Amino acid sequence: MSQLEDWLALTAIPQVGGVKVSRLLQHGTPTQLRAMSTDQLMSLGLSRSQIALFRVPHQARIDRCLMWAEQNDNTILTLDSPYYPTLLKQIAAAPPVLFVCGQVEYLSAPQLAIVGSRAASIDGRESAYDFAGALVAGNYVVTSGLALGVDGQAHSGALKHGGATLAVLGSGLSQIYPARHRGLAAKIKEQGALVSEFWPDEKPRPQNFPRRNRVISGLSVGVLVIEAAEKSGSLITARYALEQGREVFALPGSIRHPESRGCNALIKSGAKLVETPVDIFEEVGALTECAINSQLSQTLPQGEDQQLPFPALLATVGNEATPVDVVAERSEQPVHEVMMQLLELELLGFVTSVPGGYIKTRRGKS
Known part of the structure; x- marks a missing residue:
């Protein structure tokens, strides 16, 4: 068997979850584990029946999986x-295998997750759409779970604004759920990727979605929650994010709205209250720099005589703090475009972020 088949055989062992797989991998690669004696594998916690299935797995199922990987844009990633x-990879019990349909390189790009209620209000759906547009303008990939409501609007907002988005599924990638989002999934595949730790033919099951949520947060540097009931999957994602050391952001809502209680509770527990995308960028700006710095170094001219970038916008920033919305008004540009340009100007040393907005640096003065 190939090394990939060894990985698949390991993940196919019955009643062996991510934690157990992680422990097994501390003792060797899947290929090395399969070469161990029965006594050695039993000492690692496997039963005789599990060892037998590890050594002689259901080959037809593995073959179907390998055939899936041979189709265009399909990839199987191992740890x-x-x-x-x-x-x-850094989270506890990281999925040993990931199935990806689309552009795999986006999985390693800086990501921000947007999650929330399936029964979101009009305001909640609009917020998800608008925030996603602003985040992709800041060179983040927007990650979510393809669910109805907030998730779907976050994916759509990212796509509409020309950015990339990842959809993490609680089913196999041949079993798109919900069915209503099959068309959206097809667009995501072209402008991002579909991701799952479940084998392609796995149907959506209730127990899959908490596992899906830990992958959403694990891929991302932060999670924005937009509308969530007191007991919801979005709060599970937020809990995983905290356990994984990720930033958690929440939009506040009316105390009379049941779908706002989860977000309000997160804020009371220490999540950052978010009113604009700038609130998010203030917390994760260093990662934004990592995301776009390489692009800037390749596209901007070098030398002392280079022209000032975005001169019209730069002219609206002075020696006193200028808020982003004021810069947008003066330059007559959308806020999300202004934020992207200000971030690039800050990286180049033309402006600097201060409490209350931005000021021009010496380099930015003509």
């Missing part, structure tokens, strides 16, 4: 793959 996302 030792160079394309396996570093952030996700």
Whole structure:
């Protein structure tokens, strides 16, 4: 068997979850584990029946999986793959295998997750759409769970604004759920990727979605929750994010709205209250710099005589703090575009962020 087949055989062992797989991998690669004696594997916690299925798995199922991977845009990533996302690899019980349909390179790009209620209000759906547009303008990939409501609007907002988005599923990638989002999933595949730790033919099951949620947060540097009931999957994602050391953001809502109680509770527990995308960028700006710095170094001219970038916008920033909305008004540009340009100007040393907005640096003065 190939090394990939060894990985699949390991993940196919019955009643062996992510935690147990992680412990097994501390003792060797799947190929090395399969070469161990029965006594050695039993000492690692496997039963005789599990060992038998590890050594002689259901080959037809593995063959179907390998055939799936041969189709265009389909990829199987293992923990030792160079394309396996570093952030996700760092979480407890990281998925040993990821199935990806689309552009696999986006899994390693800086990501911000947007999650929320399936029964979101009009305001909640609009907020998800608008925030996603602003985040992709800041060179983040927007990650969510393809669910109805907030998730779907977050994916759509990212796509509409020309950005990339990842959809993490609680089913196999041949079993798109919900069915209503099959068309959206097809668009995501072209402008991002569909991701799952479940085998392609796995149907959506209730127990899959908490596992899906830990992958959403694990891939991301932060999670924005937009409308969530007191007991909801979105709060599970937020809890995973905290456990994984990720930033948690929440939009406040009316105390009379049941779908706002979860967000309000998160804020009371320490999540950052968010009113504009700038509130998010203030917390994760260093990662934004990592995301766009390489692009800037390749596209901007070098030398002392280079022209000032975005001169019209730069002219609206002075020696006193200028809020982003004022810069947008003066330059007659959308806020999300202004934020992107200000971030690039800050990286280049033309402006600097201060309490209350931005000021021009010496380099930015003509």
